[in-house]
Amino acid sequence: MPVQYYIFLSIVLFCIGVMGVLMRRNAIIIFMCVELMLNAVNLLMVAFSKMWADAGRVDAAGAQIFVFFIMVVAAAEVAVGLAIIVMVYRKSQSVDINIMNRLKN
Amino acid sequence: MIHLVWLVPFLPLLGFLVNGLGRRYLSRSLAGIIGSGAVLAAFVVSLLIFLDVVKQPEEWTGQVVTLFDFISAGTLHIPFAFQVDQLSALFLLIITGVGSLIHIYSTSYMHDETSEGFARYFAYLNLFVFSMLILVLGANYVMMFIGWEGVGLCSYLLIGYWFKNTNYGNAAKKAFIMNRIGDLGFLLGIFTMIVAFGSVSFSEVADKAAVLGPNNNTIAIIALLLFVGAAGKSAQIPLYTWLPDAMAGPTPVSALIHAATMVTAGIYMIARSNMLYTLAPCIQTVVAVIGLATAVLAATIALKQDDIKKVLAYSTVSQLGYMFLALGVGAYTTAVFHVMTHAFFKALLFLGSGSVIHAMGGEQDIKKMGGLKKYMPVTHVTFLIGCLAIAGIPGLSGFFSKDEILAHTFVSNKLMYAISLLTALMTAFYMFRLYFITFTGKFRGTHEQEHHLHESPAAMTIPLIVLAILSVIGGYVGLPEVFGMGNKLEEYMAPIFKLSAPFAHVHEHLSHNTEWLLMALSSVLVIITIFFARSQFRNYEDNGEVRTGLAKVLENKWYVDELYDAIIVKPLGLLSKFFEDAIEKSGIDRLVNGAGRLVHWGSQQARLLQNGQVGFYIFAMVIGMVVLFVIGFLFK
Amino acid sequence: MGMSLQQIVFGVLSIISIISALGVILSKNPVTSVLCLIVTFFTIAGHYIMLNAQFLAVVHIIVYAGAIMVLFLFVIMLMNLNAEIEPQKRSWLKYAGAISGGALLLVLLAALREASVSSLQPGAVEIGLISNLGKTLFSTYVLPFEVSSILFLSAMVGAVVIGKKEGHES
Secondary structure: OEHHHHHHHHHHHHHHHHHHHHHOOEHHHHHHHHHHHHHHHHHHHHHHHHHHHHOOOHHHHHHHHHHHHHHHHHHHHHHHHHHHHHHHHHHHOOOEHHHOOOOOO | OHHHOOHHHHHHHHHHHHHHHOOOOOOHHHHHHHHHHHHHHHHHHHHHHHHHHHHOOOOOOOEEEEEEEEEEEOOEEEEEEEEEOHHHHHHHHHHHHHHHHHHHHHHHHOOOOOHHHHHHHHHHHHHHHHHHHHHHHEOEHHHHHHHHHHHHHHHHHHHOOOOOOHHHHHHHHHHHHHHHHHHHHHHHHHHHHHHHHOOOEHHHHHHHHHHHOOOOHHHHHHHHHHHHHHHHHOOOOOOOOHHHHHHHOOHHHHHHHHHHOHHHHHHHHHHHOHHHHHOOHHHHHHHHHHHHHHHHHHHHHHOOOOEHHHHHHHHHHHHHHHHHHHHHOOOHHHHHHHHHHHHHHHHHHHHHHHHHHHHOOOOOEHHHOOOHHHOOHHHHHHHHHHHHHHHOOOOOHHHHHHHHHHHHHHHHOHHHHHHHHHHHHHHHHHHHHHHHHHHOOOOOOOHHHHHHOOOOOHHHHHHHHHHHHHHHHHHHHHOOHHHOOOOHHHHHHHHHHOOOHHHOOOOOOOOHHHHHHHHHHHHHHHHHHHHHHHHHHOOOOOOOOOOOHHHHHHHOHHHHHHHHHHHHHHHHHHHHHHHHHHHHHHHHHHHHHHHHHHHHHHHHHHHOOOOOOHHHHHHHHHHHHHHHHHHHHHOO | OOOOHHHHHHHHHHHHHHHHHHHHHHOOOHHHHHHHHHHHHHHHHHHHHHOOOHHHHHHHHHHHHHHHHHHHHHHHHHHOOOOOOOOOOOHHHHHHHHHHHHHHHHHHHHHHOOOOOOEOOOOOOOOOOHHHHHHHHHHOOHHHHHHHHHHHHHHHHHHHHHHOOOOOOO
């Protein structure tokens, strides 16, 4: 089975994530879309890992370790990110990112 | 001892660094001790080196001490090397000897300065000595140029030592800029040398020039360019006007830099390049004519000056002209001899005038002095010795050196001899005019000044006495052959000029009878002139008359400054005004400001993109990514 | 040539994961979005197993479905978000987002359409097994592994600092 299939699937999932980020205003949904994009990349990496393992490369496991670290970072990121969203919600009673337009000035 | 020659410039450099860096923390006496001690130590080392050089066998022509490679580009190699030979050893002695006397004198003369200014003064003075030593020790023209620029810088710094006075600052700038004009000639000379000979070391240049032979155009061009540099540094026509203005600096500085050492750098350079000049007789003639013209012009101006330092300054210019005349007629040793004796008596005269100015509380106008004889006995006697020496009274140093120049000129050209003899008489006249107006007659200053008059402290009188002794006996090292013994200086210096001697234009030798006659003639005329000056100025009264006619022209220095102002400075000023208004302000400025305004306007517009909406930013990012992918896809 | 079992499983999993991913971004109710995302994650775990990355599949389920998504759900429930108060973008902005996302999709697909990569072999490989990964992780990658613990610590401290109620304000 060609690796292309996995490439295409990853692209589709990644672009769905991008669309979600662009279309939604709910900060939590946007956050979830970011997770989706990360997973699309992870999937691609695991596919390539398999591909190289088939080709006989012994260091192909490195890709999977990298996926593992991405999960580690994602978990940390979620913890901090959700804390921020909770704080914003507590201050403004909303999760709309349009109220977070203070980046100007 | 010769291999330790680097110590000689290193000690003043050390003094400069200590005084310069610690000027806020050093007390006056400490700064003075460091400054004078560094030069005194350098003098001791120089003396040991000199004794070593004297001991060398006759065929010894110097030794090059290489410290490290300085410039190495392609086939051109310029080492950082010192040349120790008879010429540089003699100059070392003059510079460090006179230099240390003047340092000691300065400790007392500059005592009214703040301690910071005092240390700054000594730092500059040490830096000057360092640069001057590099100038005379360098084994190639580039090293010489380094020292050349260094002394120019120190001269600028010391003329402008009291920089809060705008006139002094302007005098410093004038000196620096006029020197730069000369330096350009020197620099071009070095470049031509590199192109023509592929080397800048003294020995190689001389060897290669000797191969080319006499009357070669390249050598003539190099010699002329070097002479432009020498004319700038040694205040010859047309670049002499900076030296009288340079008297704005403290008097010991005038004595050290603008009389005894720096201004003789040009003579040193030409003596060093004797091969080039001997091979280019036409340029030698130029040197002689310019030297003589400078000597006459400066002497006429000195006749009518009323500022004690101005008289000495013009006298210096005139004496430098003499030295160039000597170089021009091929009497290199005589020129160096006159450099030495002149260093003694001119430093003495300047320091004496400093002593007078010190006693008069800063007054420099001789019309307001008079009768100082009885208040300042030591200064009076030493000043008189200086005047006698410069006038050329038989038995004193100036007589021997000046007489030798006259004799060499007589052999070379009778008309030049007549003019230079006339100049010698003028020298005697204006020096004794200065002496009589200052030291005899009635005191014409204010009552307060009269009350204040006093002999200077020992730190000032001792250098005066030492220099006076040197002014008397200094001439005996170069006693002409007529007196029976061989000329010691001539023998000592012979190896330096040995190589160029075969190319020199040989004049018939002067018979001893003629030489005696010439000496007697000049001596008698000088003594008559002195008595004439005595009758004129012994009881000088300032009746406030305004000079007219030629006297007025002389008082105003032949209006040369005004002439330069009109034909060079003003047109240049107008040109720069034009460039400022037309090119700079309406051309370049508009272009530059326009570019600034364009960017400003552009960023005003681009600023609107920053609307604070995160969503929009992400949107823009995605669009940007798409565009980049498309570009990468299309142009891979 | 008929499809192999592997391809059939891949097709089914892919369709489910794309549909549920679309559900994440299209559903108006945040709770539905979270549930859709969990489904997507499960399908991705399925893909991992198919790619012989058994360890990653398990970790993926535990970390994403078990921890992260529960955290999301917890926060949404805590804020009591639902379809009625869900903020909505103006419709033209939605279309612009969809179109630009679609453009990115098309460009990427076009760019990688002809990428020449080899095929995957149906046979099993052992690199995804826990013993193998563990050896690699604790030999070659031991330093990043230890550094990640510092990352976790700082994330924990950061979450607590940001999330705690500021006493002086209330």
